[in-house]
Amino acid sequence: MKLWKLMVLLFCGSGLLACSSQPTPSLYQQLGGESGIAAITDGLLHQIEHDPLIVNHFRDTDIPRFRDLLAEQLCELSGGPCVYSGATMEESHTGLNLTTRDFDRLVNHLITVMQQRDIPYSAQNRLLALLAPMYSEVVER
Amino acid sequence: MKFLLLLLLFSSSAVLANSRVIGTGGVTSIEGSAGGGIVPWAVINGYHSTDEWSANSFISRVSVDDFTLNSAGVGVGLNNRWELSYARQQFKLDTIGGQLRQDIVGVKYRLTGELLYTAMPQISIGAQYKRHLDFDLPAAVGARSRDGVDLYLAASKVWLDAIAGRNLLLNATVRATKANQTGLLGFGSDDSNGYKLMFESSAALLLTHHLAVGVEFKQKPNQLAFADEQHWRDIFVAWFINRNLSVTAAYTDLGSIAGLSSQQGWYLSLEGSW
């Protein structure tokens, strides 16, 4: 009985389950709009460049093009006013032989960049939830 | 040990590294397997990913009204696929007097699924070989064997952005066991030596990248005639300080043990991972 009360206290006390009446801002806004997403993309490229374990995958990549397409994709995914014009995830990652480790590392880099930019934890998770399903289209192709 | 060396040899390309997202190794349970505090999950210990391995160790204490359980152990994980673990438990009978110790060697294999990424939950099978070191007392109260093997199947999944923007982990484990009080009172009884199927589960909410709160439930058989055995439960807070260090605190209810009812108290665990 005691334990049950503690549980209720912990979950309710944290305020997480309390309903807030304000409408949630769009993810696009939470990421900082066009300039925010540009900064996240650049931050991610910086992380990739300094990660010797994954940078090799990008040695033949047209980086400016990749940058623009990634920003475009993040913009569209998060509900911004963009239409992604690149190849499908399956098409663009087939033949790269990416591993789960490559994917894990990219996710960690993205989290690092979002932390640096003070993106709220809930917005980080909203973006990650949109990216996670792409795992099977990207890894071991 | 030989098995472990073989594994490492076969995958000599694996490097000691921690590429996985923080929190995805769970913590180390009192039995040495990665999971919650009392339930083994489908997660593989540490933060190594594919082509990597990692090592970890833990020390924990559960202090309830009339007993203290000290556990300590080491483990390695490989390729986010294999987990090997060893733990020593010392169960001190603070009121009755004396102690009961057992060794637990565990192996876990991830069958399918990626905790964070796939719609399919991460599913693992595992075994825990347990050997009692002070079997006289369990034998005196009706336990049949000094050692036993638990087999389990676990499914774990994280739902990103599940509740108020937080990530939710749910785990369900089915365990086949002959153990009395998880083996601390030996295995089987005078009139029963069959496996019992037990259900265990955990739920955890990640409040931040570094902090999780959750609850656990562990169904237990009740085979010894001398005293009732009851299900275990706890409510926990885990603090993942970084990829190398985590601390878990819990309030736990172990029910009745050896005739002493309503055993409740605190659980504290410190874990290192490399």
Ligand code: HEM
């Ligand atoms: C959900 C995760 C991912 C997303 C959303 C994503 C997104 C993209 C996009 C939009 C492109 C451009 C497509 C095009 O050229 O038309 C691309 C290409 C590429 N991605 Fe990913 N990617 C992901 C995961 C990864 C991972 C884990 C790696 C490796 C560490 C990776 C490596 C590459 C490379 C090397 C290219 C360029 C291929 C080329 O040069 O043609 N991607 N990705």
